[in-house]
Amino acid sequence: MFRRIKPIEHREEVDFPVDLKKLGYFVNSEDQIRQIGKPSEGFDYHVHRVERVNERRREALDECVRRILDTRFVEEGLTKHFLPPGSNPGTDPCVPILISNDLDDVEKVLVIIGNTHDDLGVWSVREMEGPGINHGSMISTIRSAKKEKFGLLILNCGQNVYSPEMGRAVTYRSWKAATKPSPHIDEVKNRVPGHENVQKHIESVLGEVKGRLIGKDGKKKKKIYFLTYGWGCWGLVKYLDVNFAEWKANIEALIAVESTHTAADVTSSDLRHFLTTRARAYIVHSDPPGTFIPDKRFICQTFSTAQIYSETIVPNAWQDVMLPWFKRVEEDPEGCNPVILVDWESVERLQEGWGGYSGSAKPKGGDDPDKWAFDDDDDEDDHDRKAELREGGDAFGEEGLEDMVDLRDAEQAARADKVLQENGRPGTVTDDGLKEMGVVSGALGIL
Structure with a gap:
C-alpha cells in the first residue's frame, strides 16, 4: 500500500514563438538550419532538463519549417487541396494534399505516397538539417520530376490526427507536443471522415482524383507512376489489390521504399504480374545503390540503397537511381525489369x-x-x-x-x-x- 506524501507538481506549459530567429536559428546559404550562436551546428533538442519543454520547443521549430515549405510548394506550382471536398480549413475536420496546377494538362503524373509519421511534403527531418531543407523535403523530388514533365499528386498519410484547437490535421508527434504529454485521441472528434487511417486516406484520395487521372469508359488518359514509402506503399497495394482492373491501363510503374507490404497482401494475379514486371523495391542495405538484393518479401525485384535510415533513401537515391528507372520504364515498359x-x-x-x-x-x-x-x-x-x-x-x-x-x-x-x-x-x-x-x-x- 502506498501513501502520497507530496502533492504532484503541475507545471504550466512553456510556449515558444514560431519564429526561427527568436528560437535562435536561421537558414544559411546552403539551405541548412543552423544555430545563430553556433553557425556550424544544427538543431539541439536537449536544451532543458524537462523533456516536455524540449518537445514543445522542437514543435515550434517544426512549424517554422512547415511554413517555409508551404511557401516553396506554392513557388513550385503546387496547391493545397482539402479533403473531404467542400471542407472549410480551420472549422471542419479535413486533410490537405498537394496537387500541381498543371495536373490536367500533363501526360505523366507522379503520385507520391509517404509514410505515416511525416508532415505533408517531407521525406526526412534528418536530411533537412543536414544537406538542406529542399533535400530532406520533397522539393528536390518535385523539381527533378517537373523537369521530366511530370504532374504531381502528393498524398498525406502522416497528418492523420485532427486538432480542433489548432484547426488542422497534424502528425501524432505534433498532436502530442501541442496538447499534453499523454493526449487521448477521440476517434470521432480527432479523425477526418474517410481518412481515419492510411488505407482509407489512399482510397479516398484516389477515388476523388481518379476522374482526372484515368479518364472514363476505360479510355486511357494519363501515365501514372507511383513513388511510395513505408506504410504508404502497403496502403496502395491493398487498394490496388481490389481496384487494379480499373487502374491498370494507366499505371506505368511503382517504386516501393522500405515497404511494409508482403506477398500475402496481394491476391490479384494481375497486380502480382504488374509488381513482378513494373515495380521495384528499395531497402536499407549497405551494398552500392541499385545492387540487386535477393529478397522474397515484396514480389517485386529488390535493390540496395547504401543507406542506414529508411527515411534517407528517397532523398539520396531518387535522382541517380529511381528517376532513371522511371525513364527506362517510359522508353521500354516491357523490358524495364529484365x-x-x-x-x-x-x-x-x-x-x-x-x-x-x-x-x-x-x-x-x-x-x-x-x-x-x-x-x-x-x-x-x-x-x-x-x-x-x-x-x-x-x-x-x-x-x-x-x-x-x-x-x-x-x-x-x-x-x-x-x-x-x-x-x-x-x-x-x-x-x-x-x-x-x-x-x-x-x-x-x-x-
Whole structure:
C-alpha cells in the first residue's frame, strides 16, 4: 500500500514563438538550419532538463519549417487541396494534399505516397538539417520530376490526427507536443471522415482524383507512376489489390521504399504480374545503390540503397537511381525489369541465418512457385555440378542461368544479361515456364 506524501507538481506549459530567429536559428546559404550562436551546428533538442519543454520547443521549430515549405510548394506550382471536398480549413475536420496546377494538362503524373509519421511534403527531418531543407523535403523530388514533365499528386498519410484547437490535421508527434504529454485521441472528434487511417486516406484520395487521372469508359488518359514509402506503399497495394482492373491501363510503374507490404497482401494475379514486371523495391542495405538484393518479401525485384535510415533513401537515391528507372520504364515498359533466374537455395546459403533450411529451391510438383515452396531432396551430383559452374566460370546458357548464385557479382550479372538478350526479350518467360524449369524470377539491376 502506498501513501502520497507530496502533492504532484503541475507545471504550466512553456510556449515558444514560431519564429526561427527568436528560437535562435536561421537558414544559411546552403539551405541548412543552423544555430545563430553556433553557425556550424544544427538543431539541439536537449536544451532543458524537462523533456516536455524540449518537445514543445522542437514543435515550434517544426512549424517554422512547415511554413517555409508551404511557401516553396506554392513557388513550385503546387496547391493545397482539402479533403473531404467542400471542407472549410480551420472549422471542419479535413486533410490537405498537394496537387500541381498543371495536373490536367500533363501526360505523366507522379503520385507520391509517404509514410505515416511525416508532415505533408517531407521525406526526412534528418536530411533537412543536414544537406538542406529542399533535400530532406520533397522539393528536390518535385523539381527533378517537373523537369521530366511530370504532374504531381502528393498524398498525406502522416497528418492523420485532427486538432480542433489548432484547426488542422497534424502528425501524432505534433498532436502530442501541442496538447499534453499523454493526449487521448477521440476517434470521432480527432479523425477526418474517410481518412481515419492510411488505407482509407489512399482510397479516398484516389477515388476523388481518379476522374482526372484515368479518364472514363476505360479510355486511357494519363501515365501514372507511383513513388511510395513505408506504410504508404502497403496502403496502395491493398487498394490496388481490389481496384487494379480499373487502374491498370494507366499505371506505368511503382517504386516501393522500405515497404511494409508482403506477398500475402496481394491476391490479384494481375497486380502480382504488374509488381513482378513494373515495380521495384528499395531497402536499407549497405551494398552500392541499385545492387540487386535477393529478397522474397515484396514480389517485386529488390535493390540496395547504401543507406542506414529508411527515411534517407528517397532523398539520396531518387535522382541517380529511381528517376532513371522511371525513364527506362517510359522508353521500354516491357523490358524495364529484365527477368533473371535465381537458384534461391544457393542465395539462402549466402544469406546466413535467412530461411533456416537446406533443401532444393525447386517447387514441388503442383506448387505455385510464387509461394516459395521447397522440397527436402538433396541431389549431391546436382550440387557438385553447381559448384563446378561457379568455380570454373563456364559460359551461361539457359541451364547456367538456373545455376546462378549471386547476382551482385558484376561478372556473373553481365554474362547473364548477355544470355538473356541473346535468348529472348526480357520479361517473356511465363510463370508456367518458370515452374517447369523449377526456378523463380528475380531481376538484374542494370541502371
